Amino acid sequence: MNALLNLASRILPGLGRHDDVYAFNGGVHPPEHKAESNTRPIAKLGTPKTLVLPLRQHVGHLPKVLVKVGDRVLKGQLLAEAEGTVSAAIHAPTSGTVTAIDEQVIPHPSGLPDTCITLSCDGLDKWAPLQPINWRLSDKKTLVDSLRLSGIVGLGGATFPSHIKLRSNSQSPIHTLIINAAECEPYITCDDMLMRERADEIVAGIEIVKHLLGAETCLIGIEDNKAAATEAMKAACQQGQALVKVVPTLYPSGDARRLIHLLLDLEIPSDKRSTDLGVQVFNVATVLAIHRYFAFGEPSISRIVTVTGNVASPQNFEVLFGTPLTDLIAAAGGAQDDTSHFIMGGPMMGFDLPSSQVPITKAANCIIAAKPDLFPAPPPAMPCIRCTRCADACPVNLQPQELYWFAKSDNFEKARDYKLFDCIECGCCSYVCPSTIPLVQYYRYAKSEIIAADKAKEAADLARERNDFRLARIEREKLERAQKHAERAAANKNEASAKADADEATPSATPSDSAVSDKQAAIAAAIARAKAQKLASGPAPDQPPASKTAASKADAQATPADKQALIAAAIERAKAAKLAAAQAGLAPKNTENVSPSVQAEIKQTDAIREKARKLTESDTSEPDKG
Amino acid sequence: MLTALYIMLGLALTLGVLLGISALLFKVEGDPLVARIDAILPQTQCGQCGYPGCKPYATAIAAGEADINQCPPGGDAGARALADLMGVEYKPLNAEHGVPKPKSVAFIDEATCIGCTLCIQACPVDAILGAAKHMHTIIASECTGCELCLAPCPVDCISMQAIAEQPDNWKWKYPIIPITPMHAQTT
Numbered sequence: 137m138n139a140l141l142n143l144a145s146r147i148l149p150g151l152g153r154h155d156d157v158y159a160f161n162g163g164v165h166p167p168e169h170k171a172e173s174n175t176r177p178i179a180k181l182g183t184p185k186t187l188v189l190p191l192r193q194h195v196g197h198l199p200k201v202l203v204k205v206g207d208r209v210l211k212g213q214l215l216a217e218a219e220g221t222v223s224a225a226i227h228a229p230t231s232g233t234v235t236a237i238d239e240q241v242i243p244h245p246s247g248l249p250d251t252c253i254t255l256s257c258d259g260l261d262k263w264a265p266l267q268p269i270n271w272r273l274s275d276k277k278t279l280v281d282s283l284r285l286s287g288i289v290g291l292g293g294a295t296f297p298s299h300i301k302l303r304s305n306s307q308s309p310i311h312t313l314i315i316n317a318a319e320c321e322p323y324i325t326c327d328d329m330l331m332r333e334r335a336d337e338i339v340a341g342i343e344i345v346k347h348l349l350g351a352e353t354c355l356i357g358i359e360d361n362k363a364a365a366t367e368a369m370k371a372a373c374q375q376g377q378a379l380v381k382v383v384p385t386l387y388p389s390g391d392a393r394r395l396i397h398l399l400l401d402l403e404i405p406s407d408k409r410s411t412d413l414g415v416q417v418f419n420v421a422t423v424l425a426i427h428r429y430f431a432f433g434e435p436s437i438s439r440i441v442t443v444t445g446n447v448a449s450p451q452n453f454e455v456l457f458g459t460p461l462t463d464l465i466a467a468a469g470g471a472q473d474d475t476s477h478f479i480m481g482g483p484m485m486g487f488d489l490p491s492s493q494v495p496i497t498k499a500a501n502c503i504i505a506a507k508p509d510l511f512p513a514p515p516p517a518m519p520c521i522r523c524t525r526c527a528d529a530c531p532v533n534l535q536p537q538e539l540y541w542f543a544k545s546d547n548f549e550k551a552r553d554y555k556l557f558d559c560i561e562c563g564c565c566s567y568v569c570p571s572t573i574p575l576v577q578y579y580r581y582a583k584s585e586i587i588a589a590d591k592a593k594e595a596a597d598l599a600r601e602r603n604d605f606r607l608a609r610i611e612r613e614k615l616e617r618a619q620k621h622a623e624r625a626a627a628n629k630n631e632a633s634a635k636a637d638a639d640e641a642t643p644s645a646t647p648s649d650s651a652v653s654d655k656q657a658a659i660a661a662a663i664a665r666a667k668a669q670k671l672a673s674g675p676a677p678d679q680p681p682a683s684k685t686a687a688s689k690a691d692a693q694a695t696p697a698d699k700q701a702l703i704a705a706a707i708e709r710a711k712a713a714k715l716a717a718a719q720a721g722l723a724p725k726n727t728e729n730v731s732p733s734v735q736a737e738i739k740q741t742d743a744i745r746e747k748a749r750k751l752t753e754s755d756t757s758e759p760d761k762g
Numbered sequence: 763m764l765t766a767l768y769i770m771l772g773l774a775l776t777l778g779v780l781l782g783i784s785a786l787l788f789k790v791e792g793d794p795l796v797a798r799i800d801a802i803l804p805q806t807q808c809g810q811c812g813y814p815g816c817k818p819y820a821t822a823i824a825a826g827e828a829d830i831n832q833c834p835p836g837g838d839a840g841a842r843a844l845a846d847l848m849g850v851e852y853k854p855l856n857a858e859h860g861v862p863k864p865k866s867v868a869f870i871d872e873a874t875c876i877g878c879t880l881c882i883q884a885c886p887v888d889a890i891l892g893a894a895k896h897m898h899t900i901i902a903s904e905c906t907g908c909e910l911c912l913a914p915c916p917v918d919c920i921s922m923q924a925i926a927e928q929p930d931n932w933k934w935k936y937p938i939i940p941i942t943p944m945h946a947q948t949t
Binding site: 250605 | 800803804805806807815816817873886887888889904906927928929930931932933934935936937939
């Protein structure tokens, strides 16, 4: 079917109304299922009792939490600020109290828990003071910087922080802004309904983004299955703010690069970004959020979500972030009894939610209640027959069958060579595969293995560098020590040789035996005096002063023994002091020389430790109570 | 006849000079093979291979003194990569040198630490922070999980903690089609 359509459009270029768009290769026509949810207007979902806000709602670094448990917050108040370059802020969707900051299950394919802020709503919905910004009067940099506080991310599903996409880039100025309103994935109608109902606000947002990017032209790409939305957008763009372009319905025309190709006949090279060629793409919902931020000061606290599939009345809802999925499903009339699970995103690129207890996040454009009839379990995969239908369907012009072989056999380097990372995981290949091989799952597996290996390599390089540095340091220290030793040895040698000279000189000067012994005794006495002086701290009082009468040799032998006795005595004293301190309940402290503030801090820490010690003691002594 | 001889002689001389110059110009410092082997090794510096670090083990492999299957942290994949590079037959890991373990980092129980600095001296990558008579702590992002700090600790306050799976280090799994038992129809 798909091949036939492709063929027809190729034989008859300009088939239908799309003579000014440029078709890309591949793509599929899955059943649309859009009519279910686009007949009812967008409904506003009420404030639930509690909201759970995962910190991981966007691409990039986790934001830094600014509130603590027990804090009262107002609607629109900053809860977590963007940290690092690629990051986005999180705001309170309503007024209430922070009741927990802990790990809860988030809507993520892993199904793993992650840090979330739980907000208990007070029902007052009281706004924090908002600061609208007149974008026509401020300079671009200030506007983009303030957008960092808005928490706005790409609402098409990619959740890339918007303030980064709007930063000016002197190397490649943006000439064309493309508004992505294709919404090619089946079931999803949130952008469709948004355009029908709020076209004016979207166009206002387009003007802001055009201004910030310095773009001259703006094209809005809408698939031809959204006639009402097209009309509404055309009506709103009367003054020529943007040009509405209708593109043929073909999945995945809503992929940014595919849409650029469709509208501009521009193919973005694999190693470049669209901005390098002067094109930037924004989703309709994102530009609307930007408009609301500047016009009213409203941060990103809600979005439109399509609830469809196996629910009583499929519809689009404006939902506060953090709303439990169960509340949303209940608002859509509840899920039918035969619902097996929920899918977030569309049927082509979405993933199964780990439970129905997850919150709605910035990425949630669509929730589909699945039942076995609608989404049958995939039939067992058969061997690849190398029909290359996947290659025909691939919109990125990859060779999916080759990638499959490489991913299946863990031949990751080869998969990378075949441009695995250009794969957009659109699922066209899996959709057309006659052997029903879950191709995208293999690519995802290979991608995450390669990413993990790259990270491990980076860590290994860092470890090697640190180990090399440590070895070099040890070597250097060893050399320094050897040098010191050599210097000391040289000094000792000089001393010794001087002494030897003196010794040699004495017998030659005085031949008489008695004189020799007298002189030796005198020298020994002098040495002993010098030694006594050297012991600056002073010898122990019970040590007798070096006797002048003692023979020099005996004295020399006695000295080390005396020293040892001294050391032993010192150790004894230290031990006794320690014991006394321990008995008095005083632990030794080295805090005398630090500033009072640090001392206070140490005292505080000690108090906590004491408390903890007592606690553990009471725990061990009274096990019944625990 | 003589012309040909002269030509050959001339060629031999020029080429010889060229080779000599290029040997001086493009001289490679160190042993490139050691560096390539070292690049495959995981750099835990754990010494399980019997050598005091990854580089010495790489040097030993290059010299033909050590086998390719003595590195448990590198795992089976590491042994395969080494076999590939050295052009020898792959061998499964030698259990004498230990078995592969899940990647983990050291953790110091700060209440028990006495500040003896023995672990700091043992750490091959300077991933432990502390000073004499002051509590020590591990810089988790730098820790390679080599376990060399465990043995010297006189109060056994260091333990190894496996790195938990979190959404940011979670990996997509190899696709497995679950086998569901068929139920025989009873009439």
